[in-house]
Structure formats: structure tokens, C-alpha cells
Amino acid sequence: MTYVLILAAVLVLLNTYPLLVSQDLMFQSKKTTLQRHVSVMASSLAGLEILTPEGVSQVMALLDDKDLARLIVTNASGLIVYDDWETGGAAGRYAFFSEIVQALDGNDVFYSEYSDGAFRSRAAVPVMYRNMAIGAVYAYEYDTVQGELLKGFQANLRNISVLIGLIVIVMSVTLSKALTRRISELLRAIRIVREGEYSHRAIMRGSDELAQLATEFNSLTGRLQATEESRRRFVSDASHELKTPLSSIRLLTDSILQTEAMDETTVREFVSDIGEEAERLTRITEKLLRLTRLDDKTETEATEVNLREVLEKAIHMLTPLAASSGVELIGNLENQGTVRATEDELYQVAFNLIENGIKYNVPGGFVRIALRNDEEGTVLLVEDSGIGIPEEDMPRIFERFYRVDKARSRMAGGTGLGLSIVKDTVERYGGTVKEEPREEGGSRFVVRFPGKGGSEA
Ligand code: ADP
DSSP: OHHHHHHHHHHHHHHHHHHHHHHHHHHHHHHHHHHHHHHHHHHHHHTTSSOOHHHHHHHHHHSOOTTOSEEEEEETTOBEEEEOOSSOTTTTSBOOOHHHHHHHTTOOEEEEEEETTEEEEEEEEEEEETTEEEEEEEEEEEEOHHHHHHHHHHHHHHHHHHHHHHHHHHHHHHHHHHHHHHHHHHHHHHHHHHTTOTTOOOOOOSSSHHHHHHHHHHHHHHHHHHHHHHHHHHHHHHHHHHHHHHHHHHHHHHHHHHSTTOOHHHHHHHHHHHHHHHHHHHHHHHHHHHHHHHHHTOOOOOEEEEHHHHHHHHHHHHHHHHHHHTOEEEEEOOSOOEEEEOHHHHHHHHHHHHHHHHHTOOTTOEEEEEEEEETTEEEEEEEESSSOOOGGGGGGTTSTTOOSSHHHHHHTTOOSOHHHHHHHHHHHTTOEEEEEEOTTSSEEEEEEEESOOOOOO
């Protein structure tokens, strides 16, 4: 609509401005030629001193009247002494045209107008003799030749404008229809996705902005779908994980209540099992809360944390577990390394990795913890001589609740959330974590934190 309005304005301008300019040019040229013409006549007549019909006629016969529609000569009192009109004219009468009156006052007069394809021009000049107006020459020109020219020009412009207008209107309507159809398709897709149908995709051909918009929308929907799926999986996994210890507790309490005269040792054993399950529930909920906090991305006060001190603390805490599992903890911590994070979160990362190294190890094995710096940042290595991770499970071990060997993890008090917490935390501070198998058996976790590494110790 806007384009059509702009075009209409342009066409109106195109139809008026050039015409006005050419009309003006023609008026100017008429003025010069007609005025010059009557001036020549006036100068020729000036030689007569007194304008009489005979004298004027003689002079006029010698001059070219240049296709004038009418030529009138009056004397000083406005009496017409010559009129070239074929049907007798007004000779012998007084002329009261304003042009003649003005010319007798000593003024050159010119008027021109254009209408209906004809220029009507009038010019009058005084006939001067010794600085006195002894008469006036008045000429009237009726020109249809140039008028027709202008008329043709006007008609051409109008036809071209109408044609352009029609083409533009047809094109605008067609284009806007196509555009509206495509936008409606996109809107429809947005509405369907809003209703929760995340698998729907907008189909849009071409490579214009709308097609790009559709592609962006589809990839956004794809991400939404993935997030939604992982959320669903998380909720169902979490409920499942929470349900298992709860059912055990339920089963144990039922057994205690329903078995009459249960001996005290069995009761104690069952109650201790209930305690263990409760502890397990606490562990799971604590880890879930930790993950939720990571998801929320609430601003925590990150500071420059000395990673070596954090590792020493984690090793110290896990030494009793390592000793009871017959696993040796080796800390290669000659290097310093600072990481921008919170101490508590870094401790959690170190603790989870070292604890896994102990949990999934064999008696007599070891867990080696090393700290390294390079130009890109600080690197933490945790490698063990344990059972290792089968290749097919590697891509999934960082998923929430994923465990290679459920029973073993359960026995070791695992929740399947430790590595998810490691990954989420590390990535939150711009780092990466990856697992690689060791050739000698066991696995190696490499955590890379960005930023300059600390100084060599
Ligand atoms: P969990 O609480 O079960 O230890 P994690 O998220 O920490 O959960 O680890 C997920 C799974 O990855 C574990 O159940 C285990 O099967 C495997 N895993 C993790 N670390 C190791 C390791 N160092 N050696 C062998 N397997 C490991």
C-alpha cells in the first residue's frame, strides 16, 4: 500500500511538473517572438509621425503579418486606424482593450494563456515618436501547433503513467499475496509449536529473508525439542531414582510391621538398611539441587581460586576411602594453577573425579592427579588404573543418571549425577572436560580451564 502511494505521488509529479515547465518555456518563447514582431511594426510605423488609415495600410502591406490572428493599430486617442480582420474588423471605432490602453500609456504588454490545446497570446506596444505615444500596435496570436504538441506530450505522459500504475498495482498485489501467504505459513508454524507440538517444522522454499527466518525458527524449535526431551527424561529418571530407595524403605518397614516377633538383630539390620536408603535419598536430592542451581545459572561469586590447594583438600578427604579400597592416591602437584570459579564448585569437580577413580578401581590400583599449565590455560588430569569405560558408553557417561554398571555404581553409593555436575560446572566457567581411555587400562579425565595458567612452582 505504501509503495503504491509513493508511486502515485511520483506519477502525479511526473504528470504536472514537466508540463508546467514546458508551458512556461513556450510562454517565454512566445513572449520574445510576438513582442519582437510588434516592436518591429511599431518602429516601422513611428516614421509616419501621424497614423492615418492609408499610411498605416501602406506600411503594413510591406510587413509580414506572420500568421497573426488579428492585428490592430490605433492612433494616440485609441481610434482604430488599421484592423486586418477579414470581415471588415473594427476600423473607425475606438479600441478599449486594456492592452491597448496600457500601450498608449507607454507600456509594453504581453499576455499568454494555454487551454484546450491552444496558446492564446496578446501583445501590445506603443508607437513612439519623439518620446510620445502616437499610437499602439496590438497583436493576437492563436497557436494550435505548439498547443497540440503540448497536448500530445501530456497524453503520452498520462498513458505511460497509467501503464506503469497498472503494472505496479498488479505486481504489488501478486507480491504481497505471495508474501502474506508465506508469512501466514510461518505464523501457523509458530502457533503449532506454541501449542507444544515441538516436532513441527516450517516449510519455506527459496533463500530470501523469510526462508532464512524459517530456518532459524526450525533450528530454534529443534533446540526447544531437545531441551524438552531432556527435561522429560530428567524428570522421569529423577522420579525413578527417587522411587527405588523409597520402595526399598517401604518394603523394609512393611516387613518389620508384618513379621510378628521379629528378632532384634533382624530388626536392627532392616532399620540400618532403611537408614542407608535414606542416606542415598539425601545424596540424590543434594546432587539434584546442585544441578538445578547450575541450570539456573544464578550468579555466584567467582574468584581466582588456587586449584592446587583445592586438589590437596580433595585428596586429603578421599584418602580414607582410597585406603579402604586398597587404591593409592598419587598427587603430582608441582605446578600452580588458578581458575576463575568458586572454591566449592571446583572442590566438587575434583572430588567427583577422584572419587570415581577410586570407586571404579581394583584393589592395588592407583589414581593419579596432575596439574599442568600451558598457553591456553590450566589443565587438571585425573587418571586411574581401574576398570575403564567401554567405548560404547563413553559418549553417554556425562548424561544425568547414566551409569555403565548400575549395580556397581549403586554398591559404591553412586547416583549417576557426579559427572553431569563436573561437566556442567566446568562448562559454566568456559572449560571443557573429556574422557580418554588409557592404553594400560583404566581411564583418564582431562579438564581444561581457560585463562592464563599459574606460575611454575
Ligand atoms: P556415579 O555416581 O554412578 O559414579 P557418575 O556420573 O560419576 O555417576 O559416573 C557415571 C558412570 O560413569 C559411572 O556409573 C561409571 O559407570 C562410569 N565412570 C565414571 N568414572 C569412571 C572411572 N574413573 N572409571 C570407570 N568408570 C567410570
